[in-house]
Amino acid sequence: MAELRVLLVDDHPVVRAGLRAMFSGFEDVSVAEEAANGDEALRILDRELAVGGRIDLVLMDLQMAPGMDGVTATRRIKEQYPDLPVLVLTTYDTDADILAAVEAGASGYMLKDAPPNSIRDAARSAAAGQTALAPEVAARLMGRMRNPVPSLSAREIELVELLATGMSNRAISRRLFISEATVKTHLVHIYEKLGVDNRTAAIAVARGRRIIRS
Amino acid sequence: MAELRVLLVDDHPVVRAGLRAMFSGFEDVSVAEEAANGDEALRILDRELAVGGRIDLVLMDLQMAPGMDGVTATRRIKEQYPDLPVLVLTTYDTDADILAAVEAGASGYMLKDAPPNSIRDAARSAAAGQTALAPEVAARLMGRMRNPVPSLSAREIELVELLATGMSNRAISRRLFISEATVKTHLVHIYEKLGVDNRTAAIAVARGRRIIRS
DNA sequence: CGGGCGGTCAACCATTCGGTTGATGCGGTG
DNA sequence: CACCGCATCAACCGAATGGTTGACCGCCCG
DSSP states (O other), rough: OOOEEEEEEEEEEHHHHHHHHTTTTTTTEEEEEEEEEHHHHHHHHHHHTTOOOOEEEEEEOOOOOOSSHHHHHHHHHHHHHTTTTTEEESSOOOHHHHHHHHHHOOOOETTTOOOOHHHHHHHHHHHOOEEEOOOOHHHHHHHHHHHOOOOOOOOHHHHHHHHTTOOOOOHHHHHHOOOOHHHHHHHHHHHHHHTTTSSHHHHHHHHTTTTOOO | OOOOOEEOSSSOOHHHHHHHHHHHHHHHHEEEEESSSSSHHHHHHHHHHHOHHHHOOOEEEEEOOSSOOHHHHHHHHHHTTTOOOOOEESSSOOOOHHHHHHTTTEEEEEEETSSSSHHHHHHHHHHHTTOEEOHHHHHHHHHHHHHHOOOOOOHHHHHHHHHHHOOOOOHHHHHHHHHHHHHHHHHHHHHHHHHHHHHHHHHHHHHHHSSSOO
């Protein structure tokens, strides 16, 4: 098989250097380009693919300080280049992050503290059109499948995330373009599922269960 | 000058590989050892320095998933090897992290998204006995000096910690053996100091400023 | 010693939140 | 098709929380 050409998207030069060093040990994978944020990644893809260049895989961090975040960048990339696989490589494995990445069209979800071999294997799988999930991530998804009762819906997780930022019901309703009544209905469902009876307790439980990032 | 021998402490293999790759470009700096957490770092130092080995600088991450965190590890290292400089290299630049690192005896505080040159220069400075601060970090410290943020009292911090567990005012009053009225008074003061107007926002701000640990 | 600060408490009122009932529409599944 | 889960909205009420005023005490510091 031809050499795999990868675009790295991560705001940390140190991480980019680490991945570059890691891949340099394999002859069938090479880092073709690097971007520090989503905007830069899109510019590189536009430029590179327009002139007949080749990129086989995007390695995407989710947390990026300034500019476009990883989820948005992933969504944009999949809109413009649906066949280009995007493998998320990040630090956290919360439900909120995983669901957002999957919904945005990611081909896989790996954690940065994984051993180099796993990351390399995941890159190859994703480039081959397969789905590559870290064991921890796969376990969380399986848990949601098997046991849908205690797990929140995607919309409810969205609510809890806003809850945790300290927003009032009114503020949340405006942010999500829904009525305050709907917010309250969602909250009641969330309280039931988490076994609590107020918002601060809901946040505490959601943090403990890694539904949202701590 | 003799070659600088560095101990890397970071739980991410990718980051360690990146730093190793970065330093490999300079002949006067080399990565002598790597540790994935604080315990491992201390074991390596004990073993290495006992047999006459040489370590000139510790590069320390603050966030490490399992085992000893970076601040504790730094404190322990400075207790046992006061002359061994520890340069903190982390992702976040919150006041509490910086102050905790400085209090623990760190010789400097750099951010991972800094350009490789800056990190290399900081490593050299720290090894030479100087203090190395990232520009962003220096700015935050200066800002605190000029414009001290109203800080919470010990009692108020106690309140916020209970708040974050999801307890009601009544529950808090019972836990602390004070009246509900007193709880409310404390909360009003906390809201003023943090610039918010409800409990969940207070928790969010306190987390953001690392007043309470997540 | 006087004033400031932190901690305690009370009474009062407005606002927000929690909880219920009931209802509509949509999409997937047996 | 009928059912069910999800998301949406409304009206209503009691409880909790937010905000204000005012007060007392102990401690430290100038």
